[in-house]
Amino acid sequence: MKPPTVSAANISAVPVTHGKLADKLYENMLSWITFGDLKEGDRLPSEERLAKQFGVSRPVVRQALLRLRSDEIIISRHGSGSYILRRPKKEFFDFAPMGGVADLVRCFEYRIALEGEAAWLAARRRTNIDLKRIGDALHDMDNAVASRTIATSSDIDFHAAIAAATKNELFVSTMASLSTLIFSGMTVARKLSLQMNLARLELVQKEHLAIYKAIETQDQVAARELMRKHIDNARNRVLTDSVEPDPDTKS
Incomplete structure (x- = not known):
């Protein structure tokens, strides 16, 4: 089943409230990158914004971002933020x-x-x-x-x-x-x-x-x-x- 579409505007509609927070956030962000409006090369919101909209701490956001970097889904640029490197297949x-x-x-x-x-x-x-x-x-x-x-x-x-x-x-x-x-x-x-x-x-x-x-x-x-x-x-x-x-x- 296709997960709900998530965009930068409605990202807070997918709150992280249970389970391993970083894992849940990782999965939600992976879904967002796959089905949302972002394209390869686009910049992600700041850690502070992601933490606020998902209702988690900034350390949880950092763990999820680390996983996405390890999987080469995003890339971080010093002093600039994190950017979409590639998007998973919707399938x-x-x-x-x-x-x-x-x-x-x-x-x-x-x-x-x-x-x-x-x-x-x-x-x-x-x-x-x-x-x-x-x-x-x-x-x-x-x-x-x-x-x-x-x-x-x-x-x-x-x-x-x-x-x-x-x-x-x-x-x-x-x-x-x-x-x-x-x-x-x-x-x-x-x-x-x-x-x-x-x-x-x-x-x-x-x-x-x-x-x-x-x-x-x-x-x-x-x-x-x-x-x-x-x-x-x-x-x-x-x-x-x-x-x-x-x-x-x-x-």
Whole structure:
């Protein structure tokens, strides 16, 4: 469901009254930037004005702005204020869990560190059985691309197989504890990709294949960097169109 449109004039109509204040404000501001009247390059209201209109303290506003800067949605210019750097796709709010956007994005950020190291260890310790399990999930995702289906379960199987290949149960249990957030993030990313052309889906799959090959050849450094980049790209794809296939590529 599309959230209410928010503009600089009626921003106070979306008060932050419950939950984690900074997370709630982050989600409201992300919605405002997406559906409101602001354009890329426009300046945000001052911290003082945002605090007054949302009914929160300035430290809460600063935390929300910090999240938006970390996600490269806004950029701050010394002595000038914060400006819109890029806007999320409106379809993001059709698929993202309302009230859980901050946790969803935060999970991507955590996975960059966690799964980067998992891929490094998997490349070092994987067995042929591990490689087959990873390859089977990759094959299932290939079929999903061909049929243009979501296949979130196959994507999860791919990452879970890599965690298992580390031979460290803590990676497996940590991935399991994050399973709800990971599933949600992958589903949002895949639904958004399905709305793009076939080249977008193929680009994502090429990233998976590159990770598989690095683990297969036991190139630990490449496995880590490719995994980190893949998850960071997924985060960017969820929030913006910044990571796209070559525009000359036709579907």
